Amino acid sequence: MNAPLRGAAAIVGVGHGGLGEAPGLSPVEIMAEAVHNALADTGLTPADIDGVISASPVYNMASLTAAEYLGIRPKFTDSTMIGGSSFVSHITPAALALQAGLCDTVLICYGSNQRSATGRLVSNSLPDPYEAPYKPRLPITAYALAASRHMYQYGTSREHLAAVAVAARDWARLNPEAFMRDPLTAADVLASRMICDPLSKLDCCLVTDGGGAMVLVRAERAKDFPAKPAYVLGHATAHWHRNISEVEDITVTAAAESGARAFAMAGLEPADVDVLELYDAFTINTILFLEDLGFCPKGEGGRFVADGAIAPGGTLPVNTNGGGLSCVHPGMYGIFPVIEAVRQIRGTCGERQVAGAEIALAHGNGGVLSSQATVLLGSEASF
Amino acid sequence: MANAFTAPGPDQMFRDYLAQGRFMIQRSKSTGAHVFYPRAMMPGTGAVDLEWVEASGKGTVYATSVVRHRPEKGGVYNVALIDLAEGPRMLSRVEGVAPEAVAIGMAVAAAIDSSGETPILVFRPAGGTAS
The missing domain is CATH 3.40.47.10 (Thiolase/Chalcone synthase)
Known part of the structure; x- marks a missing residue:
């Protein structure tokens, strides 16, 4: 089997923030709680993170917003936005960057106050001119x-x-x-x-607030962390x-x-x-x-x-x-x-x-x- | 043919035809395949040989839904995917029949609705079920 990316990376930290309703918090604040929890899972601090990946309908340079908020100057960054699947999709660039040695510790993170802010799905996408007239x-x-x-x-x-x-x-x-x-x-x-x-x-689906974060490292480092690793196969x-x-x-x-x-x-x-x-x-x-x-x-x-x-x-x-x-x-x-x-x-x-x-x-x-x-x-x- | 990337672009040309009461779609000369929405190049092949041809206006309902807003928020109306006889598919609505009576497989015919700010294509039952 020629699959050099199989098992190249592992997820060693995960965290949630603001699940359900989080009135009074901004999207990036909800994200920060999720990052805090994911880092606590690993024993790392933002200073240990050198790859940042994020996506958001409200922050159109999401990894910049996340890195700035956390005080990180990443060696690898990605704000690819392909809708709700983005954070699953982000695992591929994370694994590639880790495998190539571009960075050592990648954070993928997200936060939204959609429920408290608007009560509905937020989109800043230009309506499609061939669909919009039909409402x-x-x-x-x-x-x-x-x-x-x-x-x-x-x-x-x-x-x-x-x-x-x-x-x-x-x-x-x-x-x-x-x-x-x-x-x-x-x-x-x-x-x-x-x-x-x-x-x-x-x-x-529900319309809630909430954030999530995960930390990925090269598989050979996975056992250096407190939690049982989940290998990316x-x-x-x-x-x-x-x-x-x-x-x-x-x-x-x-x-x-x-x-x-x-x-x-x-x-x-x-x-x-x-x-x-x-x-x-x-x-x-x-x-x-x-x-x-x-x-x-x-x-x-x-x-x-x-x-x-x-x-x-x-x-x-x-x-x-x-x-x-x-x-x-x-x-x-x-x-x-x-x-x-x-x-x-x-x-x-x-x-x-x-x-x-x-x-x-x-x-x-x-x-x-x-x-x-x-x-x-x-x-x-x-x- | 004219350079495919000069103004007016295909999007504008489609709208201009519609304003003239004509439903035109594009066909790639090299393959004979039609495409909608209007493009400057044929998806897949990349050919810049698209020509405008009169659409037959014949279609078949591929999928259908009824959007149910409260009356003050826009009311109840049909939204459907229509397979054009030429091959391409488009989002539209079927009028002239109750929104929930629009059925998959129903034969429909295009009409131009000029009641709004800009003319749009809508469809009406053509009678019978398309093959």
Whole structure:
């Protein structure tokens, strides 16, 4: 196997900040709390960080904002913004820079006060002139269009979508950090207000505040840190369109490519994965990504999730933190699936811990099913 | 043909045609493939041989949704992806039928809606189901 990046880097620190509601804090202050916690995880200080990667809808030179705030003059910097998947995608430049010796310790970080500031998704992207006149409610309408076609082609039902929301909530109920922990039934989802047919309010992710951070080093240094390392075994990013009107097949995402490339780098298959953290901005996402990442055949995602297969006690643990649907979604969710995957590999997830989790998959989605980034993390046993 | 990168650009030309009541799309002379939205070069091949041709206006609903705003925030309306007979796909809406009655596979025909600030393409049921 020619995969020189396999296992080149490891995640040795992760942290959250401002999860849920953090009124009175700015986005960079929420980020700072997450960085503080990630650094505390490693025993490092900002002076030890020489690579900074960030993305934000409000800071258009995000790694500059982060580095300035933290007092870092990085040798490696990256502010690539490809939507919510950015922080999963950032693992590739981080691993490349570490492997090449451009820097020694990379911080990937993010913070958002979206809930407290505006109560809705923030975007400073210029509206597409060929879509805007029709007033799609983006991003929801794009995902609703995908769901409509998936239902038409494969017989997926609103009940299937509801099963995704219920599974996420059942996991969130096991996570003290999750924002929504009240009981949720399929009937609740089906009865919630329709926003964009066929997606109702409870098919949509939360609008929360929150920040996340992670610290990566070359694998040979990983054991110098206090926490159990999560080795980066495979990672890849793919994007096939920016706007939903440019999709080729709206039922197939570029996760089919990012997942295949990440698995190839890692030398792993879906059957090897113990726990999945998928970017569930909407219930249809989980179904699409289970299919595209190879956990069930195309078109079968709805039936796959129907009977609690991805819920606690099911056959495949998915979104064990409660996901964007029930745990946290500050506009860009991508850093949180990685953090949860690291924690599962460490075995520190308490009630929601997946027993014997050695291999975890985290998947990020950006834009309107536009950019897809997949990472496979493993314990030392898998490295 | 004229240099593909001179003004007016393809975006402006498309709008100018629309203002004249014409739905024009581009076709690459070398392959015969059509493209929408308008480009200066053909995606993939990079060919700068795009010519404007009259679109048939025939389409099929590929995916559909109903956006449900509260009445004071814009009300309820259709948003759909339409596959044009020439091949490309576009976002639009289907009018002349209830928003929730728009169905995937429905045959539709383009019309130019000039009621707004700038004319836009919309679609109406053409009768029957496209093959």
